[in-house]
Amino acid sequence: MQFKLTHQAGRARAGQLTLRHGRIATTPLFMPVGTQAAVKTLDSRDLEELGVEAILSNAYHLYLRPGEDLVAAAGGLHGFMRWPGVIITDSGGYQVFSLSDFRTLKPDRVEFVSHLDGSRHVFTPEANMVLQHRLGADIIMALDVCVAYPAPVEEVRQSVELTTQWARLCRETHERLGGEQALFGIVQGGVIPAARQRSAREITDLDFPGYGIGGLSVGEGPELMNAMLDILDPLLPPERPRYLMGVGTPENLWDAVSRGIDMFDCAMPTRLARNGTLFTSQGRLVVKNAAYARDESPPDPDCACPLCRQYSRAYLRHLFNTREISALRLSTLHNLSFMLNLTRFIRESIQGGEFQRAREAFLSKYRSGDRPE
């Protein structure tokens, strides 16, 4: 993997990731989430039409269903889902923590039960690397240990220690397995500055080609998240990509890019879409509201996505009201289109040296619609 920074504006960065097979993704990068080897409601052709460069899938989910053997037999995730772009897999550390009803953390492994059928499973750092190698993503993530928010200091300290130990084991296994995937380390530490600093130092000491920032956007709010990003910025090597995992809203993106973040993934835009909430240039629009029953204007008049090019708010509202699943799909196309356009706009503002002005212009309009974020 190569990462080339091409432009900077303050701490905001624009660059390009080059991965194996010549796959390219430009940063700042927003990645739709395809947990189960599919971005919900869409297929790979839709992703190409949207201009998606990279997606995030998940080793926990794919391990449980359909299993890595089956994915490997199809030529890995790219072959299985016929998606030629960049794929990242998360290790599933977060899902073991958040989805399993029962899990036991040991120094060398986490035992958990499947959220699907209650069957018992174990992830070790070594086995998780084998799993992610077989799934075949371009970038894979180290197995980390997550904590809830808020969490006692002692628990945060333990998660940082284990995350470092496991990151070392992941790196060793990854090197032994060979291949051209890029392995990113993950910085934990909750919202405790000393823990974040320690985790950043320990993980960067292991020298990964890129760094994930985990354990944020879990309820701590934008002020605390931004404070953690401010703490991390000088501790992360500037020449390596920084991936803020599970973030975020349009406002989060501006905040994080201004603090040196390069990569994002978030299930929220697609989840909101399926619930009938659309991002627009003037803020969120809840299309099920009765106010739109006869509104013949497109959901976002500033948008040229497949939804806004063709359909009215009234028709989309009708599709939601009659439980047509095309409503979920059209809204997903729109919200992803919005996030991708926003990321492109941010990138161009960095390239043009107008990041701050663009940020203010966007947010001023985005907040003008009087629709709470």
Added chain:
Amino acid sequence: MQFKLTHQAGRARAGQLTLRHGRIATTPLFMPVGTQAAVKTLDSRDLEELGVEAILSNAYHLYLRPGEDLVAAAGGLHGFMRWPGVIITDSGGYQVFSLSDFRTLKPDRVEFVSHLDGSRHVFTPEANMVLQHRLGADIIMALDVCVAYPAPVEEVRQSVELTTQWARLCRETHERLGGEQALFGIVQGGVIPAARQRSAREITDLDFPGYGIGGLSVGEGPELMNAMLDILDPLLPPERPRYLMGVGTPENLWDAVSRGIDMFDCAMPTRLARNGTLFTSQGRLVVKNAAYARDESPPDPDCACPLCRQYSRAYLRHLFNTREISALRLSTLHNLSFMLNLTRFIRESIQGGEFQRAREAFLSKYRSGDRPE
């Protein structure tokens, strides 16, 4: 409306319907069902890409939700769903009969409760014409009276009588309302030959530009259905299009076209798709079967639809197993593509004077897969 018969092969016919605004549909014609102003899982752009020429929507459903006022305000169904092709609305007579938990048939009206919320409603032939005029389809259907299968002779007789009376009232109202929509009469009569003959004579005496055949494919089986079509063929004016409502399977299509039928609609191909059953050149394929877990071949190797061009049986099965709604959409695209290709193949076989040979070749292969129809 103009209907031009261009080719015949035995009793099989190929032709062309020209509707207002120059909208054209070729026959034999298979129409996907868009009950609620949407073909389930798809949008209008998908229909254009599939080469769909006409769809069937439903006045009962649209009357209840979103209501004809709202559709009329959007410029009718074409404007509401942004679909430039041909639209037919069924009157909803069948839905009043099949969906409502409670209905009362009177000589001049049917009273029914909404299957959505139990509210009480009335359809008269006159009001139903006003409703369908406001919905704005290119072809509208007379309000008919349906019976269950099997039904007592006396009930069938009553349904034929009322269907004729109402057809007359529909025609009078339609003429008074003016406009360029084409109103089709509907022949009822269950599976009782004398009742079918009487209904055909009475309805054709009213001189409609086209004729629906209702009350078939309701459990009577292909032999009885074909027998009824044989009875009707000499009674229906040859220069008018004949629309066999709610039919059918690939085998039904060959059977009915060979008996002089021009138009079809059926929800079954899309419903089967959503349940994971695909039409293929070698019969039906139940993609959820464990046998396909690692099958990297396309669902139908003979098919060039968006599903078969890009994805494997293994991947589609995974999408169904993980409840991804893209599975429903991709399967729907496939089954509609199959039905449209089949209709085109039948049409070309009539044009080429090879209907019988094409029918045998298709059915021989279709039945070779050892997959029960």
